[in-house]
Every structure is written in structure tokens, then in C-alpha cells.
Amino acid sequence: MKKRILIAPLNWGLGHATRCIPIINALKAHQFEPIIASDGIALSLLKKEFPDITCLELPSYDIMYPKNGKHFKLKMLQSSPKMAKAIKAEKKAVASIIETYQIDGIISDNRLGVYNEKVHCVFITHQLQVLSGNTTWLSTKLHQKIIKRFQECWVPDNLGDINLSGKLGHTPMYDIPVKYIGPLSRFCKEDLPIKYDVMVLLSGPEPQRTLFENKLLAEFKNYKGKVIFIKGVIENEQHISEEKNMFIYNYMTSSQLEQTINESALVVSRSGYTTLMDLTKLSKNAFFVPTPGQYEQEYLAERLTTLGFVASCKQEDFTIKKLDDISKYEGLNAMDYELNFNKLFGLFKGK
Known part of the structure; x- marks a missing residue:
């Protein structure tokens, strides 16, 4: 019987959902059964991409941006009680999903409440450091505290000097294993004639x-x-x-x-x-x-x-x-990075 892995991207734009697409395809290719959980447009997109996979709805963080960017931090602070409530509801929902669908492991892409002590849990983030102006030290400390609830942290970037995330994804963390898995993309490069300027x-x-x-x-x-x-x-x-x-x-x-x-x-x-x-x-x-x-x-x-x-x-x-x-400007250049998914998914094979 295939092991079931719950994969849950944050619904904050479409980025978290789309970068999970290659992970979901790799899980299928390596004989796991992915179960998708999210909300809003992230869930809608993944339902369209994977009509044959079970998709479940999680409580929404319901974050709105301010019209004026200067008020961003204030808006986030005002939203924090609502987010805390959603994260608590999310954790409860995940416990129920584990029982109902007999989940063997969890991959959370920045969903803070998607973890459970009964199974191995992975957190995907490119933000080991969370920038928030003069409160960066605090937002980083809080985020790292959450990451430590998981068994592993996967950073979608290169480990070396040539990387995409800079100081965001290259701040030391010592309490749990951090694995650099290379940039994640659902796309492949093709040399096609240019149609659009x-x-x-x-x-x-x-x-x-x-x-x-x-x-x-x-x-x-x-x-x-x-x-x-x-x-x-x-x-x-x-x-x-x-x-x-x-x-x-x-x-x-x-x-x-x-x-x-x-x-x-x-x-x-x-x-x-x-x-x-x-x-x-x-x-x-x-x-x-x-x-x-x-x-x-x-x-x-x-x-x-x-x-x-x-x-x-x-x-x-x-x-x-x-x-x-x-x-x-010279444009962005592809980074050749071969990811060994078989080795990466090893965490889920032992439990």
C-alpha cells in the first residue's frame, strides 16, 4: 500500500501552490499517494492541476494587504489574532485529516499549523530570516520557533554563493536539519520563437x-x-x-x-x-x-x-x-541542480 503524504501550501498569492506542483509530481513518481490541503485560489489552482488527487479545504488565514504599502506591518499586526485562531483551527483540522485519511507524513509549505506529533513533518520555506524592517529579529525568531516544530526544513534554493534568496534563505539554523533542495519550478525551458514583446x-x-x-x-x-x-x-x-x-x-x-x-x-x-x-x-x-x-x-x-x-x-x-x-541587465540564468527525490523522501519511508 502506498504511503499517503499530506502536502499543504499557504494560500498567499499562487506561489506556494505552484512551487508544490513539482513536489506533488515527484511524490507520485516515487510511489507515494499525495493528498492536497489548502484554501482559496491556491486550492482552486491545484484542483485544476490535479483533478484525480484528493483535495481538502483548510481554514483560511484570510490575509488582506493594505492599499498603502506603508501600512503593511500594521495590517499584519492587526491580522495576527485572526491568524492565530486560523492556525489553531488548522492544527485541529490536520489531526482529523490524519485519522480520516491515514496520513503517513506531512509537507507544509509555510502553513504554520500543518504539523502533527504522530507523523514525520517537513516545512518548506525560503525564509529562514523573515524581513520586517526594524522588527526583523523578532519576526525571524518567531518563524524559526515554528520551523523547529518540524523534523526537517527544505529550502528551495542553492546552498552555494550563487543563489536566489540571499540572506533570506541562508541564515544559520542549528536545531533541525535544513536541506537545500534547489530552485523549484513546474516549468521546463524550450527554445520557442518569440511571439510577445x-x-x-x-x-x-x-x-x-x-x-x-x-x-x-x-x-x-x-x-x-x-x-x-x-x-x-x-x-x-x-x-x-x-x-x-x-x-x-x-x-x-x-x-x-x-x-x-x-x-x-x-x-x-x-x-x-x-x-x-x-x-x-x-x-x-x-x-x-x-x-x-x-x-x-x-x-x-x-x-x-x-x-x-x-x-x-x-x-x-x-x-x-x-x-x-x-x-x-543580463537576465536570469538557469541553475543546473539535480535533486535526488528518492533520498529527499527518505524521511517518510521509515515511519
């Missing part, structure tokens, strides 16, 4: 996703090149519209996205970590606009710009004219 790829929590969408739609109306615009809104049906030089989609499936990114000369997007991993795998040129107030995205964008890989700017400063800067 720019691909706009949106994701992330509201209301910032919509605010960014409206700004970009207005800006790209004045752009002369060919644009494909993906809103990142997961709905029951795919909708496509055409507006002058733009083809606008509400969402795309993984296979459609893979092909379209390969066919695009430049990708304009947030600097979320999963997006970085995807665009690195496909060796793409990018222009990053971090979510206002999100320290992690601001750090990642600034770091890659300083290193000479991609152009970036604040959301309030973005104009079409900014795209003129991209010629100064």
Missing part, C-alpha cells in the same frame, strides 16, 4: 493585485509592442479578451504559462520568490515591481537589480518608459 504576469493577495492590474492595463495601452496579460485570477472558466495590442487572460494553466513565458521576450511581474524560481529556470529577462510594503519582495528585487540581473522599480514609479532600462 512583453508578458505581464500578475499574482498575489488583494487589493494590491487589482491595483497593480489597473495601473499596468492603463500603462500598456500606450505600448507599441505585442503584450500578453495574465491577471492571475483563478475562475471556473478561462476568459480571453483583446484590446488593441493586448491579449488579456484571467488565468492560464501550467502548460499554457510554460509555453507563453518561453515565447515572451520580457516578463513584467512581482518579485515573489516562486516567480524568481520560474523565470530563472526558463532563463528569462524580467522587470520586477515588488508588492508595496512587502519587505521580502523589495529585498529580492533590489538584490537582483544590484547584481545586474534584472531591472526593477517601485509600483508608484512604474511607467512604460522604465522598460527602456532592461537592455542594461
Whole structure:
């Protein structure tokens, strides 16, 4: 009988869900039976990707971004009692799922309450250090305290000097094993003819996703090149519209996205970590606009710009004219990293 592994990504944009796709495929390939648990758009996306896998709903953290990025930390503090309640409910739900579905192991991608003492549990994160301005020491300490409840921590990045996460994923942790598993991406690079001058790829929590969408739609109306615009809104049906030089989609499936990114000369997007991993795998040129107030995205964008890989700017400063800067940057380059999933999943074979 196949061992059942509960895999549970955080519903915070689509990044946590999409980077779990290669893990889910690897579990299937190595004779495990994955059970998916999440909520909101993350769960909707994984249901579409894996219609034959059992998908369960977990309590929602229900996090909303402030309209003004300067209020991000305050909003997070205000949300903390609601989050604490959701994490408690999540832990209770997981205990029930373990009994009902006879779960043998857990992989949590940043879901803080998805662990249980009865089975081996893994936490996936690229944030061993959590940036929060002058409270970084506290947010990091709290996050590491949660990580220590798991048996292993998997960091989706390279261990060496050439890496994507910088100080986020390369802060020492001594209390549990930390394994660097290389950048995770559901995509494969293909040498396809370029069809689009720019691909706009949106994701992330509201209301910032919509605010960014409206700004970009207005800006790209004045752009002369060919644009494909993906809103990142997961709905029951795919909708496509055409507006002058733009083809606008509400969402795309993984296979459609893979092909379209390969066919695009430049990708304009947030600097979320999963997006970085995807665009690195496909060796793409990018222009990053971090979510206002999100320290992690601001750090990642600034770091890659300083290193000479991609152009970036604040959301309030973005104009079409900014795209003129991209010629100064070399783009993202694929990191060859062979991951031994058989060895990685060894934790689940002994219990």
C-alpha cells in the first residue's frame, strides 16, 4: 500500500501552490499517494492541476494587504489574532485529516499549523530570516520557533554563493536539519520563437493585485509592442479578451504559462520568490515591481537589480518608459541542480 503524504501550501498569492506542483509530481513518481490541503485560489489552482488527487479545504488565514504599502506591518499586526485562531483551527483540522485519511507524513509549505506529533513533518520555506524592517529579529525568531516544530526544513534554493534568496534563505539554523533542495519550478525551458514583446504576469493577495492590474492595463495601452496579460485570477472558466495590442487572460494553466513565458521576450511581474524560481529556470529577462510594503519582495528585487540581473522599480514609479532600462541587465540564468527525490523522501519511508 502506498504511503499517503499530506502536502499543504499557504494560500498567499499562487506561489506556494505552484512551487508544490513539482513536489506533488515527484511524490507520485516515487510511489507515494499525495493528498492536497489548502484554501482559496491556491486550492482552486491545484484542483485544476490535479483533478484525480484528493483535495481538502483548510481554514483560511484570510490575509488582506493594505492599499498603502506603508501600512503593511500594521495590517499584519492587526491580522495576527485572526491568524492565530486560523492556525489553531488548522492544527485541529490536520489531526482529523490524519485519522480520516491515514496520513503517513506531512509537507507544509509555510502553513504554520500543518504539523502533527504522530507523523514525520517537513516545512518548506525560503525564509529562514523573515524581513520586517526594524522588527526583523523578532519576526525571524518567531518563524524559526515554528520551523523547529518540524523534523526537517527544505529550502528551495542553492546552498552555494550563487543563489536566489540571499540572506533570506541562508541564515544559520542549528536545531533541525535544513536541506537545500534547489530552485523549484513546474516549468521546463524550450527554445520557442518569440511571439510577445512583453508578458505581464500578475499574482498575489488583494487589493494590491487589482491595483497593480489597473495601473499596468492603463500603462500598456500606450505600448507599441505585442503584450500578453495574465491577471492571475483563478475562475471556473478561462476568459480571453483583446484590446488593441493586448491579449488579456484571467488565468492560464501550467502548460499554457510554460509555453507563453518561453515565447515572451520580457516578463513584467512581482518579485515573489516562486516567480524568481520560474523565470530563472526558463532563463528569462524580467522587470520586477515588488508588492508595496512587502519587505521580502523589495529585498529580492533590489538584490537582483544590484547584481545586474534584472531591472526593477517601485509600483508608484512604474511607467512604460522604465522598460527602456532592461537592455542594461543580463537576465536570469538557469541553475543546473539535480535533486535526488528518492533520498529527499527518505524521511517518510521509515515511519
